[in-house]
Amino acid sequence: MKSVIYVRVSTDEQAKHGYSIAAQVEKLEAYCVSQGWELLGVPFIDDGYSAKDLNRPRFQEMMDVVKAGGVDVVLVYRLDRLTRSVSDLYDILQELDQHDCKFKSATEVYDTTNAMGRLFITLVAAIAQWERENTGERVRMGIEKKTKLGEWKGGTPPYGYFIEDGKLKIHEDEGEIVKEVYKLAKTLGFFTIAKQLTSRGIPTRYGGDWHVDSVRGIANNCVYAGYLTFNESKKEYKKPPREQTLYEGNHERIISREEFWDLQDILDKRRTFGGKRETSNYYFSSILKCARCGHSMSGHRSAKRKSYRCSGKKAGKNCSSHIILEENLVKTVFAHFSQLTEKFLTAAGNSEYPTDRLATLKSELSAVERLMQKKKTMFENDVIDIDELISSTSTLREKEKEIRRELNSIKQTDTSSEALKSIVENMDTLWLHANDYERKQLMTTVFSQLVIDTKDEYHGSKQGAREILIVSAK
Known part of the structure; x- marks a missing residue:
């Protein structure tokens, strides 16, 4: 009989069980000699591959040789060297049958030529699959518990x-x-x-x-x-x-x-x-709206000059809007800046900072953090078990998230009001010393939306730029 040898080992298996490549090859070659089998070529060796699936290069090469014909038996050291999946084992046996090839384990007694032998080998493969999945579940549970306790779960640490x-x-x-x-x-x-x-x-x-x-x-x-x-x-x-x-x-x-x-x-x-719109150096790209059709206006470079055009018109919508040069739009915004921002400053000045609520939230947050530390100490001293720790701290973390969310909302409201007031009052100086990206930040901090239009229809470039109208501002 003509045979081929397949050998597989993962790093962990070699360390724990001694399934080294050399040891498997030596025993399988000796087995072929004892049976009087002819060994075809060199052994097919997958070093460092798991048996969870069939995505192994040398295994695939071996199956190609089997499909080409002339192989009577595939010899392995143990069944789990070949696969640990019941469905994969079934597919492999089907493939071997189609090419008149048998399967043999050197350390286990299997006969795949009859129904009883097939049942036995399938049961063994099912047990191997169960062991692998059961081990995976235990590892997963361990990682989950470590994470919930605040410990690094293992693996490559992130950059930094x-x-x-x-x-x-x-x-x-x-x-x-x-x-x-x-x-x-x-x-x-x-x-x-x-x-x-x-x-x-x-x-x-x-x-x-x-x-x-x-x-x-x-x-x-x-x-x-x-x-x-x-x-x-x-x-x-x-x-x-x-x-x-x-x-x-x-x-x-x-x-x-x-x-x-x-x-x-x-x-x-x-x-x-869209990321490009938010990170571009066009000052108004994320806040500009077309007054004629309601679509946003996107940055557009024409003759090396930054400008804006209606995205609806660009997409083929029926819109009669025109291209707006950025430099002209900046002049228009600054010419009407006081009127545009007057209501913003009034609203910011009327906002009251809820100091009493802030103090209450800070006190509640401190109490939650102390209780979380107390629960952890109780676990470390065997007063409570891991399940009780996870359950209680999960509830406390949700409470902490709610408090922090409200705290951030209060702080952001106050910070935004102060920042807006400072920017509006010093806009000329800030604009003069800012680069393109900083100017974009200034505009998007002051305005969340500008709806614009032009006063006149197209009349030729020689008659000068069309007057820009700011219909509304938010």
Whole structure:
């Protein structure tokens, strides 16, 4: 009989059980000699691959050889070297049958030529699959408990941290880059930031160039703000932080909570309206509306001059609006700035800072934090078990999130009113010394919407620019 040998081992299995490549090959070659079988070619070896699926290069090569014909038997050291999945085993046996090839384990007695042998081998594969899945569930439960206790769940630490005694510690040099990314991401897109970091010669952890996904991963990683996450699937981890379940981590923060959530507000806005519009250097690109059709007006470069045109008209809608030069729009806004912002300043001056409510919230937050620490101490002293700790702290974390949300809302309202008043009163000076991105921030801080139109219809460029009308401002 002509046979081929298949060998597989993962790193963990080799360490725990001694299923080394050399040992398997030696025993299988000796088995072929004892049976008088002819060994075809060299053994097919998958080193460091799991048996959870069939995506293994040498296994696929072996099956191609079997399909080509001339192979009488596939020999393995044990069944679980071939697969740990019942469905995969069934598919493999079907494939071998179609090409008149048998399956043989050197250390187990299987006969795949009759129904009883097939039943037995299927039961063994089912047990192997159960063991793998059961182990996976236990590991998952352990990771979940560690996360809920605020401990690092293991694996490669995010950029900006390193592992010491199983805990996350801040890497000073990388931590500074993380802070810079958070600062830049408020006004620049991820692609632009990646280009800047690369051009400045700042290496990634592994020495390569920065990629847009690397920057995005940093900007969306809640670990930097002291949180930990545990999700049901990899797909869940790709969702924005607000859509994930967050747990309090014990590690030191690189980014403050306020700065983290401020950036998330900006990123959420980009996801809604489009990142390019929010990060471009067009001063009005995210706040301009066409008075004639109600569509937004987007940035447009014509003859090296920045301008705006109706996005509805651009998409083929019936709109008679015209292209507006940015420099002319700026002149119009500043000519009417006092009238446009008068009602904003009045509203800001009338807003009352709820000091009593703020004090109450701070007191409630301190009480929740003390109670969470008390529960943790009780667990460490075996007064309560892990399930009770997780249950109680989960409730307390939800309460903490509600308090922090209201606190942030109060602070942002007060800060926004003060910032708006300061910007309006010093707009001329601020504008004079600001770059394009800072000017965009000034405009979007003062205005959330400007609805514009032109006074006259098209009459030729020689007659001068059309007069711009600001229909309304918010």
